[in-house]
Amino acid sequence: MSGPLEGVRVLDLTNALMGPYAARIIGDLGADVIKVESREGDFVRGTGPARHAGMSNIYLNVGRSKRSLMLDLKHPKGRAALLRLAKNADVLLYNIRPQAMRRLGLSYDDVRAVNPRIIYCGAYGYGQDGPYAAKPAFDDLIQGAVAMPYLVQRVGGEPRFATTAVCDRSVGLHIVYSVLAALFYRERKGVGQAVDVPMFETMADMVLSDHLYGKTFDPPEGEMGYVRMLSRERRPFPTRDGHVCVMPYTEKHWFAVFDAIGRPELKSDPRFATIAARTTHTEEIYRILGEGMAARTTEEWVAVLDAADVPVMRLNTLETLLADPHLAATGFFRFVEHPSEGRIRSMAIAQRFSASPPEVTRHAPRLGEHSVEVLREAGLDEVDINELVNLGVTCDARTT
Amino acid sequence: MENTDPASSDGRRGPLASVRILDLSNMGMGPYATSLMAELGAEVVKIEPPEGDPIRGVGPMHHPGMASTFLLANRNKRSLVLDLKRPEGQAVVHKLIESFDVLFFNMRPPAMARLGLDYERVAKINPRMIYCGAYGFRQDGPYAEKPAYDDMIQGLTALPYLEGRLTGTPRYIPLAIADQTVGVFAAYAVLAALVSRASTGRGQAVEVPMFETMAQFVLLCHMCGQMFDPPLGPTGFVRHLTPHRRPFPTTDGHISLVPYNDAQWFRLFDVMGKPELKSDPRFCNITDRTNNIGELYRIVAESLATRATAEWMADFERADIPAMPMHTLDSLLADPHLNATGFLGWETHPTEGRVRALAPSSRWMGTPPAPQCPAPRLGEHSVEVLREAGFPEDAIASLGASGVLRTAG
Numbered sequence: 001m002s003g004p005l006e007g008v009r010v011l012d013l014t015n016a017l018m019g020p021y022a023a024r025i026i027g028d029l030g031a032d033v034i035k036v037e038s039r040e041g042d043f044v045r046g047t048g049p050a051r052h053a054g055m056s057n058i059y060l061n062v063g064r065s066k067r068s069l070m071l072d073l074k075h076p077k078g079r080a081a082l083l084r085l086a087k088n089a090d091v092l093l094y095n096i097r098p099q100a101m102r103r104l105g106l107s108y109d110d111v112r113a114v115n116p117r118i119i120y121c122g123a124y125g126y127g128q129d130g131p132y133a134a135k136p137a138f139d140d141l142i143q144g145a146v147a148m149p150y151l152v153q154r155v156g157g158e159p160r161f162a163t164t165a166v167c168d169r170s171v172g173l174h175i176v177y178s179v180l181a182a183l184f185y186r187e188r189k190g191v192g193q194a195v196d197v198p199m200f201e202t203m204a205d206m207v208l209s210d211h212l213y214g215k216t217f218d219p220p221e222g223e224m225g226y227v228r229m230l231s232r233e234r235r236p237f238p239t240r241d242g243h244v245c246v247m248p249y250t251e252k253h254w255f256a257v258f259d260a261i262g263r264p265e266l267k268s269d270p271r272f273a274t275i276a277a278r279t280t281h282t283e284e285i286y287r288i289l290g291e292g293m294a295a296r297t298t299e300e301w302v303a304v305l306d307a308a309d310v311p312v313m314r315l316n317t318l319e320t321l322l323a324d325p326h327l328a329a330t331g332f333f334r335f336v337e338h339p340s341e342g343r344i345r346s347m348a349i350a351q352r353f354s355a356s357p358p359e360v361t362r363h364a365p366r367l368g369e370h371s372v373e374v375l376r377e378a379g380l381d382e383v384d385i386n387e388l389v390n391l392g393v394t395c396d397a398r399t400t
Numbered sequence: 401m402e403n404t405d406p407a408s409s410d411g412r413r414g415p416l417a418s419v420r421i422l423d424l425s426n427m428g429m430g431p432y433a434t435s436l437m438a439e440l441g442a443e444v445v446k447i448e449p450p451e452g453d454p455i456r457g458v459g460p461m462h463h464p465g466m467a468s469t470f471l472l473a474n475r476n477k478r479s480l481v482l483d484l485k486r487p488e489g490q491a492v493v494h495k496l497i498e499s500f501d502v503l504f505f506n507m508r509p510p511a512m513a514r515l516g517l518d519y520e521r522v523a524k525i526n527p528r529m530i531y532c533g534a535y536g537f538r539q540d541g542p543y544a545e546k547p548a549y550d551d552m553i554q555g556l557t558a559l560p561y562l563e564g565r566l567t568g569t570p571r572y573i574p575l576a577i578a579d580q581t582v583g584v585f586a587a588y589a590v591l592a593a594l595v596s597r598a599s600t601g602r603g604q605a606v607e608v609p610m611f612e613t614m615a616q617f618v619l620l621c622h623m624c625g626q627m628f629d630p631p632l633g634p635t636g637f638v639r640h641l642t643p644h645r646r647p648f649p650t651t652d653g654h655i656s657l658v659p660y661n662d663a664q665w666f667r668l669f670d671v672m673g674k675p676e677l678k679s680d681p682r683f684c685n686i687t688d689r690t691n692n693i694g695e696l697y698r699i700v701a702e703s704l705a706t707r708a709t710a711e712w713m714a715d716f717e718r719a720d721i722p723a724m725p726m727h728t729l730d731s732l733l734a735d736p737h738l739n740a741t742g743f744l745g746w747e748t749h750p751t752e753g754r755v756r757a758l759a760p761s762s763r764w765m766g767t768p769p770a771p772q773c774p775a776p777r778l779g780e781h782s783v784e785v786l787r788e789a790g791f792p793e794d795a796i797a798s799l800g801a802s803g804v805l806r807t808a809g
Binding site for chain 1: 440549556560592731759
């Protein structure tokens with residue numbers, strides 16, 4: 001093990017995408033993450049192409065840097081085993097609602113009775129003191145609830161969800177820093193605590209940070225909605241053979257662009273003279289830019305605008321992203337050998353740490369692959385473990 | 401539950417109340433990262449050039465330099481204006497580095513070196529320093545020197561392309577998704593380094609590149625069949641790329657609907673008045689539903705178009721089917737849950753009047769974050785920060801006279 005979180009032990013009771021993504025990051029950074037799964041296993045194991053049942057591509061990505069312990073928490077012996085593990089854990093992560101944890105006999109009070117230093121982190125849909133407390137939460141529901149499809153409608157004509165699980169992933173990241181902030185505090189003061197990370201509030205903060213806009217003020221200074229981001233003209237511009245992403249920002253950028261598209265007279269146009277004026281005339285300036293970009297090929301524009309020091313990038317597809325020259329040069333993708341799933345693509349940890357560089361050392365485990373090893377470490381003897389296996393409270397997938 | 405956390409000597413509270421951050425970042429990503437840490441109690445001194453963070457000018461405002469976007473992302477920070485292009489300004493930062501835990505920046509490393517703030521120099525002054533740079537690209541690849549803005553990182557990581565697959569027109573997500581997401585990555589990277597320092601005593605340099613970070617974010621689900629060698633199929637996560645997956649129009653709005661297991665789907669078929677679908681071989685289990693998801697979503701859309709949002713929501717609630725009405729920006733501000741939980745609030749800014757304030761979204765039992773403070777005017781805390789760092793009055797006066805240090809007007 002290596003990485004800044006070496007020595008931290010996490011019991012991860014989450015499933016699907018959000019919690020497991022957070023746990024993977026914490027595992028990538030060097031923590032020992034024990035994924036506690038039901039007999040059926042995390043259902044994300046079944047989502048998308050797979051070589052073997054329970055080992056889907058999404059699971060392989062999000063399940064790495066963990067060990068898998070199958071444990072039936074509804075069985076009293078399963079619960080007892082979990083509390084035994086909790087004694088030596090630093091973090092317990094869950095994504096069912098607190099009432100459901102109470103029903104399992106695993107409320108914060110139950111867990112801290114065995115380990116007062118534990119960070120008990122719950123990540124679920126909605127703050128428990130508001131009217132949505134009991135509602136279920138999925139990425140699509142939260143996207144809709146924080147107006148993301150509405151924003152898409154404003155620029156594209158019809159409401160659509162973002163084409164990636166933005167809420168699951170973003171809130172997953174918020175879980176990570178919340179857990180780390182609590183760990184940092186415990187390092188100083190020796191005190192554990194319970195932390196709640198609600199999806200709806202977290203995403204509302206992300207959306208409103210950009211789009212509260214005129215309604216930041218009382219009385220309002222105008223409508224909600226960040227003008228530039230909601231401009232229908234702001235998009236990757238079609239070139240002669242593809243699309244290009246251009247982002248002139250400063251006056252210097254814009255003037256260089258006006259020259260490059262053969263419209264130098266716009267440099268003295270009062271509509272585009274200051275950042276405030278350009279913001280007011282967002283639609284026009286982007287329309288002019290878009291018309292200009294149609295004249296040449298993507299490669300030509302990248303060369304011309306790069307030379308003029310104007311921020312520009314080509315538009316990647318998923319396929320060209322996999323082949324991107326920068327990612328290739330920095331070794332972002334590599335193939336690794338998974339013991340049961342064969343050669344799979346692995347993505348590097350994006351951040352770099354100079355003193356405690358993390359590295360991915362654990363492949364995504366089969367369901368129950370580490371049950372026996374983890375229970376042994378918690379001090380259960382072979383007789384206890386065999387009994388749990390025979391009762392079906394755990395399973396031993398070492399040899400399958 | 402008990403609050404175990406006494407306020408620090410200067411009144412700060414929260415799990416990060418002992419952490420001191422020098423924040424050289426500007427625009428969207430970096431200030432969002434430091435605002436998350438400030439929200440949890442960290443002391444953030446925002447070092448700005450004499451003309452201020454450009455984001456001060458973005459969005460509606462009462463006064464120049466105090467636009468809405470700046471006000472939201474720079475709460476709980478103090479503003480110190482320093483001309484870092486002059487050696488006297490650099491000397492001030494060198495002095496401040498002695499007593500801070502984190503130096504956070506978003507310019508590229510060569511630009512930091514030109515300011516005399518490369519890691520070697522900083523670590524020599526304070527070996528416990530967490531030196532975190534969040535910028536566009538890793539420095540050992542061909543894009544190293546390229547500038548990075550949200551739009552460009554979205555384009556590079558195929559987000560507009562994915563949108564184009566659905567609608568025919570590539571478009572950006574209308575949210576600074578790369579800035580905000582990488583901001584959160586940067587926040588946890590700093591915290592991981594702080595946790596590491598608590599046990600090892602050592603600081604370190606941390607690099608957070610936007611492109612690599614977002615590539616990982618997007619490909620987590622969309623790598624799909626290309627995860628395997630040999631591939632098991634193309635890239636692209638099917639459910640997210642079906643044109644039928646969208647908020648379904650009702651007679652007066654839209655509803656997001658996510659039935660997940662068999663029981664929820666079957667209850668939905670009943671509520672829709674189409675119980676026969678329960679025995680339709682195309683839809684009776686998750687594998688068949690996934691294979692026929694387009695057709696299934698089309699049938700659901702047809703049904704939902706026949707009644708009002710509130711009517712459907714009442715039925716979905718009764719039948720325990722996961723659903724939420726789609727908000728507009730304005731209805732989001734009026735949301736009953738956000739208003740009941742105190743997430744949406746107001747604060748009085750000393751110069752900008754009543755402004756909206758969003759409460760921290762996480763809840764802390766032992767160390768609840770302190771009451772939050774409004775965003776500073778440019779240079780509002782220049783003198784106070786230098787005094788705390790031990791600069792004598794005459795030195796502060798002379799820095800002010802030479803224009804290296806600026807204070808709020």
